[in-house]
Amino acid sequence: MSTATQEYQAVFAGKTRAQLDEILTRYPAKQAALLPALWLVQRERGWISDRSMTEVAEVLGLTPAYVKGVVTFYTMYHQHPVGKNFVQVCTTSPCNICGAEGVVRALLEHTGAKDLGATSPDGQWTVIEVECLGACGFATPVLINDDFIESVTPEKVPELVRKYR
Amino acid sequence: MGYPHKPHPRETVVLSKHFGDPEARTYKGWVRRGGYEALKNALATDPAAIIEEVKTSGVRGRGGAGFPTGLKWSFMPKEKTKPHYLCVNADESEPGTFKDREIMRWTPHALLEGTAIAAHAIRAEVTYIYVRGEFTEPLAILEKALAEASTAGVFGNMKIYLHRGAGAYICGEETAMMNSIEGKRGNPRIKPPFPAAAGVFGMPTTINNVETLVAVPHILKNGAAWYKGLSLSNPKSTGTKLFSVCGHLAKPGNYEVTMGFPLKDLLYELGGGMRPGRTLKACIPGGSSVPILNREESESCLLDYEGCVEKGTMLGSGGVIVFDDSTDMVYQIMRLARFYAHESCAQCTQCREGTAWTTRILERILTGQGAMKDLDLLLDLADNMTGKTICVLSDSCAAPVVSGIKKFKSEFEAYITGKKRPVAA
Ligand SMILES: Cc1cc2nc3c(=O)[nH]c(=O)nc-3n(C[C@H](O)[C@H](O)[C@H](O)COP(=O)(O)O)c2cc1C
Ligand code: SF4
Ligand code: FES
Numbered sequence: 006m007s008t009a010t011q012e013y014q015a016v017f018a019g020k021t022r023a024q025l026d027e028i029l030t031r032y033p034a035k036q037a038a039l040l041p042a043l044w045l046v047q048r049e050r051g052w053i054s055d056r057s058m059t060e061v062a063e064v065l066g067l068t069p070a071y072v073k074g075v076v077t078f079y080t081m082y083h084q085h086p087v088g089k090n091f092v093q094v095c096t097t098s099p100c101n102i103c104g105a106e107g108v109v110r111a112l113l114e115h116t117g118a119k120d121l122g123a124t125s126p127d128g129q130w131t132v133i134e135v136e137c138l139g140a141c142g143f144a145t146p147v148l149i150n151d152d153f154i155e156s157v158t159p160e161k162v163p164e165l166v167r168k169y170r
Numbered sequence: 171m172g173y174p175h176k177p178h179p180r181e182t183v184v185l186s187k188h189f190g191d192p193e194a195r196t197y198k199g200w201v202r203r204g205g206y207e208a209l210k211n212a213l214a215t216d217p218a219a220i221i222e223e224v225k226t227s228g229v230r231g232r233g234g235a236g237f238p239t240g241l242k243w244s245f246m247p248k249e250k251t252k253p254h255y256l257c258v259n260a261d262e263s264e265p266g267t268f269k270d271r272e273i274m275r276w277t278p279h280a281l282l283e284g285t286a287i288a289a290h291a292i293r294a295e296v297t298y299i300y301v302r303g304e305f306t307e308p309l310a311i312l313e314k315a316l317a318e319a320s321t322a323g324v325f326g327n328m329k330i331y332l333h334r335g336a337g338a339y340i341c342g343e344e345t346a347m348m349n350s351i352e353g354k355r356g357n358p359r360i361k362p363p364f365p366a367a368a369g370v371f372g373m374p375t376t377i378n379n380v381e382t383l384v385a386v387p388h389i390l391k392n393g394a395a396w397y398k399g400l401s402l403s404n405p406k407s408t409g410t411k412l413f414s415v416c417g418h419l420a421k422p423g424n425y426e427v428t429m430g431f432p433l434k435d436l437l438y439e440l441g442g443g444m445r446p447g448r449t450l451k452a453c454i455p456g457g458s459s460v461p462i463l464n465r466e467e468s469e470s471c472l473l474d475y476e477g478c479v480e481k482g483t484m485l486g487s488g489g490v491i492v493f494d495d496s497t498d499m500v501y502q503i504m505r506l507a508r509f510y511a512h513e514s515c516a517q518c519t520q521c522r523e524g525t526a527w528t529t530r531i532l533e534r535i536l537t538g539q540g541a542m543k544d545l546d547l548l549l550d551l552a553d554n555m556t557g558k559t560i561c562v563l564s565d566s567c568a569a570p571v572v573s574g575i576k577k578f579k580s581e582f583e584a585y586i587t588g589k590k591r592p593v594a595a
Contacts, residue, residue, distance in 0.1 A: 031296075031331045032351075033253075033371050039353030040336055065353075078355040078515075081303045081337035093304070097265045098458065098505045099416045099491050136339065136509050137265040137458075138304050141416035141489070142423050151306040 013056050016046050017064050025064070035065050039075055043082055052083035080135070088124040088131035090169045092116070093148040094157075097137040103144035104158065109134060111162035112147070129170065178425065178440045182400065184410045185384050186426045189276040195311060197318035200279035206324050208387035212287045213326060220291040224386060226394035228401075228408035233259050233342075233379030234457065234487045236475050239386075245366035246292045247374050255375040256294040257351065258285055258383060260301040260308070261335055261342035264457035265509060266489025269412040270380035272424050274301070274308035277384065278315035282330065284383030287390065289328050292376045296329045300347050303335045339513035343561045344377040346515065357515050358561035385409055402430030407474030411488050415441045418448065418494035433471040437492060448494040452577070456486025458506050459566030461573035462499075482573070499578040500585055503570050504532035504595060510567035521564035524555040528571060535585045538592030545575055545582055 017025050028041045042065060046057045058072045065072075076082045083091075092112060096105045109132070113119055116130035124131045140146040143155035149169060157165065177183045188194035194203055212220055225240025246254060258281070262270040274281060281299075289297050301309050312332055319325065333351055335341050341350045345359035348370040369375020389397045389409075401408045407429040413436060416422045420442030427436065433455060437443065444450055453468040454460060461483040463471060471481045478485045493502065511525035528551055534540050552568035559565070575582060584590035 031329070034352065036353035037351060037371075040334065040350065043336070044334060075353065075355055079303075079336035079338050081335075097509055098502050099266055101505055102417055102493065102497060102502065135304075135337075136512055137263055139262045139271050139302060140268050141266055141491070142268050142414055144416065144422070148304055148306070153304070153307050 013060075015060060016049050016057060017042075017060065021045055021049060036067060039065060039067070039072065040079070043072075043076060043079075047082060052086050086124075088118070089129050090116075090131070090149055092118075092130065092132040093135045093138070094132065095136070095138040095140075095144075095146050096134045097141075099137070099141040100144045100146070105145040107159040108145045108147065108157050108162065111159040112166070115162050115166045130166075180431075180435065180439060181426050182410050182428045183426055184388055184400075185273065185277075185280070185381065185412060186424065188280075189272060189424075191276065194277055195279075195315065197279065197315065197322055200277075204391075205279050206283055206319075208390045209283045209286050209324060212290055212390055217291045217293055220287065220390065223394050224291070224389060227389045227397040228394075228406065229382065229385055229389060229397065230407070230475065231379055232381035232385075232411065232488065233377075234264065234459070236485060239378065239382055242366075242378075243288070243292050243376060245364070246376060247366070250293060252373050253296065254292055254294040255370045255373055256285065256289045256292060256297040257344070257347060257370060257375060257377045258297060258299040259342060259344065259347060259377055259379045260299055260305070261347065262305075262380070262487075263302055263339040263342050264459060264487045264489055265506070266414060266416055266454060266457045266491040267487040268414045268416070269424050269488065271305060271308055272412075273380050273384055274305070274312055278308075278312045279319060280384045280387065281312070281380055282315060282319055282325075284386040285330060286325050286328060287386050288376070288378060288383055289330070294376070295327070296331070298331050298333045298351050298370070300333050300335060300341070300351060302341075303337050309334060338515075339509075340515045340561075340563060343563070346561070347377065348375065355515070357517050358563075360560055381412060400428045401474070402428050403472050404430060404474050404476040406476060407485075411473070411485075413473065413488045413490050415490045415492065417492035418445060418497070419443070419492045420445060427473070429474040430477065431473045433473050433490070434469045436473065436490065437468070441492070444492075444494050448496060450492065451495045451497050452493040452499065454483075454489075454491040454570070456484045457489035458491065458509065459562075459569060460484040460486045461569045462503075462577060463573075464577045498593070499574055499581050500532065500536055501593065501595070503574040504529060504536060506570045507532055507567055510563060514563060514567075518559040518564060520555050521559045521567075524551050524564060525567045527551060528555075528567060532571075533595040535582060536593050536595040538585065538588065540582075540586045542583070542586055544586070545579070548575060 059069045062069045062072045117125040118130045118132045138146045147157045193199035221243045230236045341356040346356040350356040365375040425440045467481045507529045511529045516522040555564040555568045
């Protein structure tokens, strides 16, 4: 069954709609609620589909193309489904010299994701490299979903992966 | 730096006094520590008098540019014909910098208090605190603190909102941030108009960094003269500064010292020195966007705005990146260039093409396919990337390249001549 033929369930209904309505009161222009609205979509759906972008556009009085232009600018919005555990590893210079590459390798191996950006066969894990996470003194920081974990080393990876599995 | 926070005897602990103390995160705990007193007094004081005091203190912006804070506030229109806005820059993403995160994690009320005082001083009804999207923990802590303090009624009629970023280094640039708040792509704007004339939503706006704002309650409480006295060298650099120290160092972390503190002592005493058997090779003192210092320069650099300029670099955000003698400088400079290529918003040709091309040339050199003329090409490119674009991200990419080639040329040549084995890049 293709998803296109399925009835689209609006994100902004009930509680989520009420949250967006509250957010709208914070800004003098509707458009300013765009980033928060996209965060709500991602929280509810795990990613932001074209159909959801159209819904956001309708709700905020924008065009779908405009919304897409914004979504693609910001790296944290997922335009495709990702694994249940989304892992972001900093590999910028300060972390690189403290061994971030080893952490990436260990994560790819132990999660079974194998390749950067790919999702593990069990659908559990997606691992990506990101630029500086603002915690360079705690190399290597890793963000698993909303959990910010400091000072990860390759040795700590197996235990970490077990915790989330 | 470890927790519970035990400052080094040579630290001057003002902003970081309550780091590591979970009770200070709560509204009650903050009030017990003398919190919100400065705000209460400020709200009963004429905004112009507050601006004057902040001007006199000499405090300069801690976000990177070092612009005098009181002066910036004084640019806001005197005649109030439109709503005024305050934007708090909590987008901290400059490689090497991790001080604002620590401030927000441990002392969220300090930020809220400084924010509310600034909002009063510039007569802003509405404040947006722009927190980078990856800072999930600081966001949650701030949200809780904001709710608590709002319930306690400390902000009067002011409105303070958190606005979450979504992953874009460039949104730390103030005009990009305003676009991002407006629901746009984070493209920097051409200046003028300056934010104080037409900022977010086209209204008069002031943007301040987290660390700048947390210094303000202390200035009002203890007086501008006290703050000015916190200076070891140049009267134009006052107060304490949090330095985030990272990289090849025994004890990375945040250290708060008085302006003018010797970089050498920060590295060898507070930061615990190099790892066993290693020596210092290079250091970037102000976050990745400023020129690299060699060992000699690092060991004689005083940490204030003027001291860094004297060594040909900048204090920037105070993110100190340390490289020891095991470092492949060519690889690290490539890695920094790649960062800027990834983060360029792509509006300006020099930046979009320059950052990507610079990265490609460096990759070519690393993989053994470089030529001597590539070094001139890199310098020529860097020249074209400096001072010619809408914002200084482009210049920031050029800074480590130019200083790197100048100070570590033999490492580049070793790759080009085949003296050094190529590496994967
Ligand atoms: C590319 C770029 C990135 C920046 N990133 C940050 C940042 O993450 N945090 C910050 O406070 N300032 C950042 N700035 C500086 C801001 O534009 C602005 O000068 C600062 O927030 C003003 O606050 P201050 O005067 O209190 O320092 C950045 C500037 C540029 C050009
Ligand atoms: S210099 Fe680079 S980041 Fe700045 S506005 Fe131009 S393209 Fe964008
Ligand atoms: S470089 Fe890795 S967190 Fe900053």
